[in-house]
Amino acid sequence: MSRASRDAEFTEFVVAHQARLRRVAYAVCGDWHRADDVLQTALAKLYVAWPRMRRSGRELAYVRRIIVNADLDDRRRPWRREQAVLDGHDPAARSGLDPGERTDLLAAVQQLPPMQRRVVVLRHWLGLPVAETAVELGISEGTVKSYSSRALATLRGDLAVAGEAPAGRAGNRED
CATH class of the missing domain: 1.10.1900 (c-terminal domain of poly(a) binding protein)
Incomplete structure (x- = not known):
C-alpha cells in the first residue's frame, strides 16, 4: 500500500x-x-x-x-490537562427524546462514576454486546453487567426525581 x-x-x-x-x-x-x-x-x-x-x-x-x-x-x-474556558456545542442527534429530556438524560449520565459512564456509553448508547464492552474496557463480562445494572438503577432514580422515565435501550438487558 x-x-x-x-x-x-x-x-x-x-x-x-x-x-x-x-x-x-x-x-x-x-x-x-x-x-x-x-x-x-x-x-x-x-x-x-x-x-x-x-x-x-x-x-x-x-x-x-x-x-x-x-x-x-x-x-x-x-x-x-489544558483548562477549557468555553463550552463547546454539538448539534443534537435525532432521537425519540425532546431536547429537554435529552439534556436531562445526558446530565444524569455525566453524573455517573467514570467506569459506569463508560459502560453505559458502550453498551446502551453504542449498543455493543456485553462481551465486546468487556474487551474494550479490559474488565470481565460480569463486571460489565454489574456496572451496567448499578448505572441504570442510578439513572432511573435520577430521572424519576426529575419527573422523567428512562427511554430507549437503557432498559434492555443482555445476560
Missing part, C-alpha cells in the same frame, strides 16, 4: 466517523474540549496503526478503546 492510498483511506475513515467518535469521546469525558483532545490523540494513534487495523477490520473498536484509555490517562495526569 502506498502512502498516498493509505492517507486517502485513513482520511475517508475519519470523515465518515469523526462526528460520532467525537460524541463518544464527549460521553466518556463529559467535556467537549477534553473530548476533542482525546479524539485527536485517538486518531493520531490510529494513523500509526492504520495498516494493521485496516486489515483487521476493527478500526472503530480500536479507536473507542484508545478514547477510553486516553481519558483514563488524562484523568491520572491532571497537571498535563
